[in-house]
Amino acid sequence: MDTLAELRAGRLAGATRLDLACGLTEFPREIFDLADSLETLNLSGNALDALPDDLGRLHRLRVLFCSDNRFTSLPESIGQCHGLDIVGFKANRIRSVPAAALPPSLRWLILTDNQVEELPDALGHCTQMQKLMLAGNRLRRLPDSMAACRQLELLRLSANHFEALPDWLLSLPRLSWLAAAGNPFDTQAEDAAITAQSVPHVAWQDLTLGKKLGEGASGVIHQATLGPSQQEVAVKLFKGAVTSDGWPHSEMAACIAAGAHPTLIAAQSRIDGHPDGTEGLVMALVPPSFRTLAGPPSLASCTRDVYADDAQWTSDVALRIAHDIASAMQHLHARGILHGDLYAHNILWNAQGGGRLGDFGAGWMTGSLDARQAAALQRLEMRAFGCLLEELLERCSGAPPVAMSALKDRCLHPDVSSRPSFAEALSVLQQEAAR
Incomplete structure (x- = not known):
């Protein structure tokens, strides 16, 4: 992680990437001293609510991350950066996405976990878009102009307010990874899976957690033993917050509904009685040779x-x-x-x-x-x-x-x-x- 002192002292001259997370409330103007070299700018984890009107001076900028800040609108000055192809504003307070904020060069846009209710028709002008992350907003529709986004491969619409999916979406020639759980059209099926007795319930006190096997956006996976027989299992404990894929509640519903299959790592049991109310699942422990x-x-x-x-x-x-x-x-x-x-x-x-x-x-x-x-x-x-x-x-x-x-x-x-x-x-x- 770079420091503001290094930037202001000129010790980052020629840098192609800059990472600053130091409680910034204003955009440091010294960043423009890197205009002839800077390609990746990461200002995530600050307290910013605006970017300068002349952001386009960063003429070599290709990647911009401003997640975990205080933006309420996607800054229009982003649209001046004609070479930008990756923009990330996850976990802000964004309600408005102006058309001017979307450079047509965009290949990857992240607006996960905001308050966006509507997207502009100009999104359809981003015909090079491959990856669009919109989970955890308040969207009810996508602009029909997006039918022109024929390079789109990954789309996250989970945890929004969609009553239906547009037909044109289902015929995009390259779309391969689509998530749309946690919308009104999907919640009835989710609730049925969560309440179904398709998997047994296991008491938290019957589990003994061991080492952590991994951690993802939605939860942490531990090695564990179950019951008096000390059966070796894996336990996933969900974090509860919205992720880039949607709600952990939706993941648990799909995992429970999947049932057993020899080549699927699915749920064996649902955990009851965690002292913090954390939801979790017991799964088969895959041998370490995998x-x-x-x-x-x-x-x-x-x-x-x-x-x-x-x-x-x-x-x-x-x-x-x-x-x-x-x-x-x-x-x-x-x-x-x-x-x-x-x-x-x-x-x-x-x-x-x-x-x-x-x-x-x-x-x-x-x-x-x-x-x-x-x-x-x-x-x-x-x-x-x-x-x-x-x-x-x-x-x-x-x-x-x-x-x-x-x-x-x-x-x-x-x-x-x-x-x-x-x-x-x-x-x-x-x-x-x-x-």
Whole structure:
């Protein structure tokens, strides 16, 4: 983290990135001394409510983060920065998004956890947009102009006020990762899943927490033992606040509704009686020999996962992972559940055990939608699977399976209705494995 003193002393000359989190209430004018080099500006975690009218002087700026501040309107001066492609204003108090604040160059816009009620038609002019994060606002509709955003791949609409989804959204040719839980059209299905006795309840006092296994936006996962038998399990304790994917309540509903499946990391039990009222789930403990398939997307990759430089596997292992994930997804779709985040970074694997799909943070249910919309939404997730197949095939050490390559092309078809179902994909992969 850089310091304001270093900036004012001129010791950051030539910097391409600047991170300042020091209780700022005003934009430091000394930042303009970096105008000929600065590409990434991170002012998150301050007390700012305005940016200067001449922000466009930062003519090389590509990335701007101002999350966890006090903005009530997205500053119009952002629109002067014609090279900006990533803008993040998560967890402010933003109600207004002026058209002038949206440079057409935008590729990734984050407005999660604000108070936005309406978006301008100018959003449809951002035709390079790939990633749009709008969870935790007060939106009831999207501007119809967004039908022109044909590069859009990831969209988060969870925890808003949508009564329905627009039809044009379901035909965008590249949309692959869509989350819309916690809206009025979805809450009835969520409530039914939460109250259903589809999983048993476990008393908090019967659990003994061990080491922390991981932490995400929605909660913390611990290794634990259960009951007198000391059965080894995993426990997820939810944080309760809105995340980039939506409400933890929605994640818990989708996880409970998913039920049991051999290649799915789903809920076994729901936890009762936590002393702080924290909600939680008990899940199977995946053996430590399993590891995450890839890391999440970076600023540069935007919507695509980042693999280790040495990531490689045989064609048989790639086929096994693809089969296992297709099987898990077919199970979810048959239950009317959308995963919403079908990514390699949500998959655990090992060469002998295949793949396991987890993380229901973006999961949601289609029970209140008509059959046509539900089918279209399932075909959107097929493109996410096509991206996964592409990544698996690129890292095969031998000749990639021919049928798997052809399936990848079908999953990535720009015509949503031309993509296969997961039942079809599973059949293709089973036939390939039997050869």
